[in-house]
Amino acid sequence: MHELSIAQSLVEELDAITIREGALRVNSFRLDIGAISGVEQHALEMALPFAAEGSNAEGATFDINIVVTRVKCKGCGNSWEPETFIGRCRSCDSNDIAIVAGREMVLVSVELET
Amino acid sequence: MCEGGARKEEAQTRLVTVKSKILGKNDEIAECNRNWLKERGVLAMNLISSPGSGKTMLLERTLEALDGKLKCAVIAGDQRTDNDAKRLEGKGAAVVQIETVSSCHLDASQVHDMLPEVVTEGTKLLFIENVGNLVCPSSFDLGESFKVALLSTTEGEDKPAKYPSLFSRASVVLLTKMDLVEHLDWDLDACLASLRSIRPDASVFQVSARTGQGMESWLDFLLEQSA
Ligand SMILES: Nc1nc2c(ncn2[C@@H]2O[C@H](COP(=O)(O)OP(=O)(O)OP(=O)(O)O)[C@@H](O)[C@H]2O)c(=O)[nH]1
Ligand SMILES: [Mg+2]
Ligand SMILES: [Zn+2]
Numbered sequence: 183m184h185e186l187s188i189a190q191s192l193v194e195e196l197d198a199i200t201i202r203e204g205a206l207r208v209n210s211f212r213l214d215i216g217a218i219s220g221v222e223q224h225a226l227e228m229a230l231p232f233a234a235e236g237s238n239a240e241g242a243t244f245d246i247n248i249v250v251t252r253v254k255c256k257g258c259g260n261s262w263e264p265e266t267f268i269g270r271c272r273s274c275d276s277n278d279i280a281i282v283a284g285r286e287m288v289l290v291s292v293e294l295e296t
Numbered sequence: 297m298c299e300g301g302a303r304k305e306e307a308q309t310r311l312v313t314v315k316s317k318i319l320g321k322n323d324e325i326a327e328c329n330r331n332w333l334k335e336r337g338v339l340a341m342n343l344i345s346s347p348g349s350g351k352t353m354l355l356e357r358t359l360e361a362l363d364g365k366l367k368c369a370v371i372a373g374d375q376r377t378d379n380d381a382k383r384l385e386g387k388g389a390a391v392v393q394i395e396t397v398s399s400c401h402l403d404a405s406q407v408h409d410m411l412p413e414v415v416t417e418g419t420k421l422l423f424i425e426n427v428g429n430l431v432c433p434s435s436f437d438l439g440e441s442f443k444v445a446l447l448s449t450t451e452g453e454d455k456p457a458k459y460p461s462l463f464s465r466a467s468v469v470l471l472t473k474m475d476l477v478e479h480l481d482w483d484l485d486a487c488l489a490s491l492r493s494i495r496p497d498a499s500v501f502q503v504s505a506r507t508g509q510g511m512e513s514w515l516d517f518l519l520e521q522s523a
Contacts, residue, residue, distance in 0.1 A: 184401050184432030192318050199312065209309055213318070220435040220461030266457055267493035268464065277496030281464060287318040287435070296308045 185225035188287065189233035195289060200238035205294035208239040216249045216286040223248060251284030322436055325404035329411060329439025333422065338369075338415055339522045340422040342438050344462055345446035346455075347428030350472040352380045353505040354446065355423055356387065361515050362421070363388035366522060369414045372425040373402040380425060390414045401433040402426050408439075420522045430455070434462040442466075448473040449480055453487035456494045463494045468501070470514065475504040 196208050215221050223246055234240045253268055254261040257276035270277050317323060333340050343351050355370060362368055368389040372380040373396055381393035392414045394406050407424060415422055424440060426433040434443070445466035447455050450473060456463035463469070469491060477484070484502075491498060501517065503510035 184399075184435060187399060187401075187403070188318055188435070191321060195314075195316060195318070195320075199314065203310070203312060205310070218460045218464060220431050266460065268460075268496070269493045270496055277492075279496060285461075289314050289316050289318055291311055291313045291315075293309050293311050296310050 185221060185229040186233060188221060189226060189229035192230070192289060193233045193237045193239050196234075196239040196242070196292065197237050199292055200294060203294055203296075205238075205296045207295050208242040209293040209295050210243045210245070211239070211292045212245045212247065212290040214247050214249050214286045214288040214290050216284040217251045218281070218284045219287050221287060247290070249283055249286045252282050253279050254282045256280055319435065319437075322404045325408050326437035326439040329404055329408055330441075332411060333415070333439060333441070336415065336419070338419050338422050339518075340424065340438075340440040341468075342424045342426060342433070342440035342443045343446060344426045344430070344433045344443060344466065345428065345448070345472075346430050346451060349428070349446040349448040349451065350505055351425045351428070351446055352383055354470065354472060354503065355384055355425060357505045357508070357511060358423070358515065358518070359384060359387035359389045361511065362518070366421060366519065367419045368421045368423065369416070369419045370423045370425065371402075371407060371410050371414055373406070373427045375399070375427060390416060390419070396427055400427055400429045401436050402438060403436050404438050421518060430459045430462055434459075434465055442468060444468045444470060446470045446472050447487070449476050449482045453483055454490045456487075456491040460494050463491060463498075466495065467498055468517075469495075469498045471500065471502045473504060473506070474502050474509055475507045 200208055250263050252263050255271035255276050256278040258274040260271055260273045268279055345351055359368055370384050370389055370391045373394045374380055375396050378393040381391045384391045392410050424438055443466040445462055501514045503514055
């Protein structure tokens with residue numbers, strides 16, 4: 183259950199933003215979570231309200247946007263969205279493939295009550 | 297969320313765009329660890345696997361083989377007990393245990409606090425044995441040079457495809473407990489295919505810490521990497 187540590191880090195960040203912006207509390211926030219980030223959406227949804235208790239983000243609503251995996255061949259620049267398998271490049275057969283999206287764990291935006 | 301009809305009272309809201317990494321603080325400390333290790337010429341490996349895949353036994357054999365040849369250090373992470381650290385002591389390497397208690401992974405700050413104690417002058421290799429878990433540790437950068445995933449033959453062939461968050465990040469994979477293959481219906485080609493589908497460029501070693509099979513290439517790799 184590392185979703186709880188992730189939720190705790192997030193709540194710390196939300197607290198810090200509320201203070202920095204001189205706001206009263208967090209109304210809502212948006213997250214980008216990559217499909218292969220290792221974070222399970224449901225577990226994070228469960229952990230967040232729990233981690234937010236007693237913080238400036240208590241009771242805040244949130245949207246989680248799942249970012250699909252995208253890879254790019256370093257050889258020929260070909261880019262595609264693999265289902266589960268990354269594998270080799272379909273156009274030049276290179277195995278030098280970079281993951282360009284899918285690992286995100288990003289706090290995108292916060293709606294603050296001021 | 298149910299808004300309950302009536303508009304909220306005149307509360308003023310403001311939207312702030314942040315775009316900050318959720319584990320940004322961990323990543324910063326990891327980067328600090330990475331620089332600290334680099335300055336000292338230490339190669340650091342973050343060993344990740346399911347519980348019981350053979351991380352500690354691999355390290356026992358590895359430390360014994362490198363004793364007197366290459367100065368090693370170990371940070372062992374477990375939720376409870378210092379059993380693993382005890383198994384690794386007396387083999388010429390500095391060993392510390394981190395008990396993570398309720399946490400299923402090591403984080404960069406735990407490693408940061410241990411580094412000065414365990415990585416002493418002349419250390420060439422640092423092995424960080426993460427908490428046994430295939431998912432959680434993969435999200436937390438510790439400042440290692442690279443991740444090493446262990447996959448034991450008793451776990452089945454398709455773990456890489458099932459756990460891409462780890463296997464896509466591990467540039468080195470050890471297939472462990474190779475001595476057991478004769479008792480299993482485990483298929484090497486299927487396992488390698490699963491791995492290649494997730495991480496085509498991974499360096500793969502087939503080892504048995506029990507019989508010593510394949511340990512030579514693993515040790516040669518370590519000597520070469522630390523040079
Ligand atoms: N047959 C066989 N057994 C092994 C081998 N390596 C480890 N084992 C056994 O597998 C069990 C677990 O090994 P450990 O080295 O403790 O595994 P670990 O990954 O450190 O376990 P945790 O730290 O609890 O996650 C022990 O009973 C070992 O004796 C091997 O190469 N062959
Ligand atoms: Mg162990
Ligand atoms: Zn290509």
